[in-house]
Amino acid sequence: MNATIKTLGLAAAFGLAAAPALAQEKLKVGLLLTLSGPSAVLGQHARDGFQLAVKDLGGKLGGRDVEVIVVDDELKPDVAVTKVKGLLERDKVDFVVGPIFSNVAVATHKPIVDAKTFYISVNAGPSNLAGKSCNPYFFATSYQNDQNHEVLGKVAQDRGYKKVYLLAPNYQAGKDALAGFKRHYKGEIVEESYTPLNTLDFQSELAKIASMQPDAMFTFMPGGMGVNLVKQYRAAGLADRIPFLSAFTVDETNLPAQQDAAIGMLSGSNWAPNMDTPENKKFVAAYEAAYNAVPASYAMHAYDAALLIDAALKATGGKTDDKEAVRAAIKKAEFKSLRGDFKFGANGFPVQDFYLVKAAKRSDGKLQTEIAEKVFDDYTDAYAKECTATN
Amino acid sequence: MNATLLFVQALNGLQFGLILFLIAAGLTLVFGVMDFINLAHGVQYMVGAYLVAAFSAWTGSFGWALLLALPTALAFGLLLELLIFRHLYDRDHLDQVLATFGIILFLNQGVRFVWGAAPLSVPVPEIFSGSVEIATGLLYPVYRLAIIAAGLAVAGLLYVLVSHTRVGMLVRAGASNAAMVSALGVNIQRLFMVVFGFGAMLAGFAGAMVAPILSVEPGMGDNILILAFVVIVIGGIGSIRGAFLAALLIGLVDTVGRSFAPNLLRLILDPAAASQTGRAIAPMLIYIFMAAVLFFRPSGLFPVKR
Numbered sequence: 001m002n003a004t005i006k007t008l009g010l011a012a013a014f015g016l017a018a019a020p021a022l023a024q025e026k027l028k029v030g031l032l033l034t035l036s037g038p039s040a041v042l043g044q045h046a047r048d049g050f051q052l053a054v055k056d057l058g059g060k061l062g063g064r065d066v067e068v069i070v071v072d073d074e075l076k077p078d079v080a081v082t083k084v085k086g087l088l089e090r091d092k093v094d095f096v097v098g099p100i101f102s103n104v105a106v107a108t109h110k111p112i113v114d115a116k117t118f119y120i121s122v123n124a125g126p127s128n129l130a131g132k133s134c135n136p137y138f139f140a141t142s143y144q145n146d147q148n149h150e151v152l153g154k155v156a157q158d159r160g161y162k163k164v165y166l167l168a169p170n171y172q173a174g175k176d177a178l179a180g181f182k183r184h185y186k187g188e189i190v191e192e193s194y195t196p197l198n199t200l201d202f203q204s205e206l207a208k209i210a211s212m213q214p215d216a217m218f219t220f221m222p223g224g225m226g227v228n229l230v231k232q233y234r235a236a237g238l239a240d241r242i243p244f245l246s247a248f249t250v251d252e253t254n255l256p257a258q259q260d261a262a263i264g265m266l267s268g269s270n271w272a273p274n275m276d277t278p279e280n281k282k283f284v285a286a287y288e289a290a291y292n293a294v295p296a297s298y299a300m301h302a303y304d305a306a307l308l309i310d311a312a313l314k315a316t317g318g319k320t321d322d323k324e325a326v327r328a329a330i331k332k333a334e335f336k337s338l339r340g341d342f343k344f345g346a347n348g349f350p351v352q353d354f355y356l357v358k359a360a361k362r363s364d365g366k367l368q369t370e371i372a373e374k375v376f377d378d379y380t381d382a383y384a385k386e387c388t389a390t391n
Numbered sequence: 392m393n394a395t396l397l398f399v400q401a402l403n404g405l406q407f408g409l410i411l412f413l414i415a416a417g418l419t420l421v422f423g424v425m426d427f428i429n430l431a432h433g434v435q436y437m438v439g440a441y442l443v444a445a446f447s448a449w450t451g452s453f454g455w456a457l458l459l460a461l462p463t464a465l466a467f468g469l470l471l472e473l474l475i476f477r478h479l480y481d482r483d484h485l486d487q488v489l490a491t492f493g494i495i496l497f498l499n500q501g502v503r504f505v506w507g508a509a510p511l512s513v514p515v516p517e518i519f520s521g522s523v524e525i526a527t528g529l530l531y532p533v534y535r536l537a538i539i540a541a542g543l544a545v546a547g548l549l550y551v552l553v554s555h556t557r558v559g560m561l562v563r564a565g566a567s568n569a570a571m572v573s574a575l576g577v578n579i580q581r582l583f584m585v586v587f588g589f590g591a592m593l594a595g596f597a598g599a600m601v602a603p604i605l606s607v608e609p610g611m612g613d614n615i616l617i618l619a620f621v622v623i624v625i626g627g628i629g630s631i632r633g634a635f636l637a638a639l640l641i642g643l644v645d646t647v648g649r650s651f652a653p654n655l656l657r658l659i660l661d662p663a664a665a666s667q668t669g670r671a672i673a674p675m676l677i678y679i680f681m682a683a684v685l686f687f688r689p690s691g692l693f694p695v696k697r
Contacts (some may be wrong), residue, residue: 036500038608040508170670195649196674198614200605201407203535204650207399210529224510227606235515235604237522237530257512257606 032098049299053306062313077107131383144381149180151268408642409542417590423629433616439595468591627691
């Protein structure tokens with residue numbers, strides 16, 4: 001009896017040991033995204049975008065069956081590091097795709113690149129990872145964080161706005177946003193106002209803006225803050241008098257809640273759902289059919305990340321063992337990005353076009369951002385020249 | 392800074408203060424009468440906002456949504472009382488904090504499960520959707536004036552209820568000495584339940600009123616809960632009158648301070664340093680104010696006599 005149990009136990013142990021060996025045939029991709037908390041919707045767009053791409057590619061990347069492991073970083077760097085260790089050590093993933101937030105990217109960067117695993121960001125592009133701390137294992141299919149803000153600064157400068165009011169939440173990304181805006185804007189800044197993070201009522205700021213009468217206002221208010229600000233800005237009657245420039249504030253994650261209040265508001269982006277390429281049209285239609293929402297840029301970046309991995313692995317014949325070969329293949333990967341022109345710069349960040357986009361209502365009643373004009377052509381981020389790693 | 396701007400900011404402060412009062416009123420009663428720390432009071436505010444969002448999507452009218460949301464918020468509060476809080480009254484404060492914190496996590500995740508993580512929006516009711524021009528170029532939304540009116544009306548109603556009715560008398564007595572009230576033959580359990588349900592409904596009402604101007608999202612009650620605690624501590628725990636005045640003070644200090652601190656500092660510092668320090672000090676003002684009040688009046692502005 002005892003012997004039987006022992007044999008069974010041994011068999012079970014062997015069974016467990018044997019399972020990962022068999023599964024190694026599959027390509028493993030870890031998705032590290034924020035999927036809970038007030039900002040969860042951003043992570044959901046990225047997750048859905050990636051999974052849509054895998055589906056469109058027939059469940060394979062680079063000819064290999066793929067297993068996508070989704071983990072929630074909870075927007076907490078310490079939690080993210082723990083989850084990343086799980087992905088690296090237990091799941092032995094070949095790629096980590098994500099995250100949404102820069103603080104998560106900075107915290108998880110070292111463990112991932114130290115494990116010689118490729119890290120492909122679908123949104124976060126903190127300045128240090130684009131500049132001094134750039135790494136041959138880190139790539140972004142998104143942008144460097146400052147770039148969308150720079151679009152608005154350039155537009156404000158080109159349109160000859162003399163006085164601009166700046167508003168951002170009081171934390172690192174808010175300060176970076178205003179710094180990005182000021183890179184190309186040289187006019188007078190009547191007020192640089194910082195509200196506590198997660199402020200939801202902007203009425204006192206709006207009264208100040210109304211009394212100062214600037215030529216335009218620029219803001220960075222992601223998530224629920226942006227929903228409130230836009231609705232209150234419209235209700236205060238300011239939207240038609242003082243142009244509202246913003247980044248990460250009026251986008252497809254917030255538009256369903258902002259509704260008509262956001263129509264006509266200007267934003268900066270590297271893409272918009274109405275971008276006129278056959279690949280993009282197909283993507284937007286498929287995304288809407290599958291998830292009943294207009295995709296935001298997070299979904300596009302994640303979709304592109306999957307295309308990138310697919311193209312790179314096709315070039316290596318599906319092999320991931322030779323890291324140098326994989327890296328070379330990523331850098332040269334030939335794929336049709338949904339945004340049109342796309343190539344990697346020396347720091348692993350894209351060299352791409354940026355646009356001024358405008359929120360509009362489609363004929364079916366849904367809201368989306370639409371391209372108004374191209375602001376930067378083949379634009380490299382400001383930190384790339386500080387990157388010295390041989391990427 | 393001109394007088395008009397000051398006036399507008401005072402209105403903003405008043406409106407913010409009244410919303411705080413609606414939340415703090417229930418919290419101070421529950422804390423004062425039952426000696427029960429209910430961290431989950433903030434999620435009841437969130438639930439009120441979600442209920443109004445759901446009902447207004449269903450009925451297409453904010454008025455109907457509000458009428459449906461209030462009894463539902465009341466029922467929800469009573470349900471929580473019956474299932475969970477009732478078993479915590481005799482436990483110590485740490486147990487209460489842990490259990491009610493658990494409810495926050497549970498309900499925040501719960502609304503995400505039911506309504507999704509993306510913020511919801513509630514349209515401003517048609518009749519209040521305009522704005523009035525207070526001075527040239529300075530528009531003030533009518534809906535915010537409606538919030539002020541509703542807040543003042545509820546404050547008046549509470550005053551009558553607490554000071555001039557039998558239930559109110561029992562509540563006041565309960566806040567002073569619950570054991571004695573019980574000994575005099577009052578069903579204290581039922582009194583607790585009434586107070587609790589009413590407090591939950593007030594918080595739900597506050598959530599419902601702000602739903603059209605703020606975004607309705609998971610976790611929206613967490614920040615406001617901290618302010619509500621500041622209010623009841625300043626006002627004196629258990630005192631409705633204290634909560635009312637403290638809420639208005641906090642609303643004014645926060646709004647006016649945030650708006651004018653940089654300007655005032657500019658009188659003594661150079662502009663760059665003034666705006667830097669002003670930004671840093673403004674969010675601290677209410678806590679500095681609380682510290683000052685507690686230094687001079689450790690049991691708050693209007694302590695309940697014991």
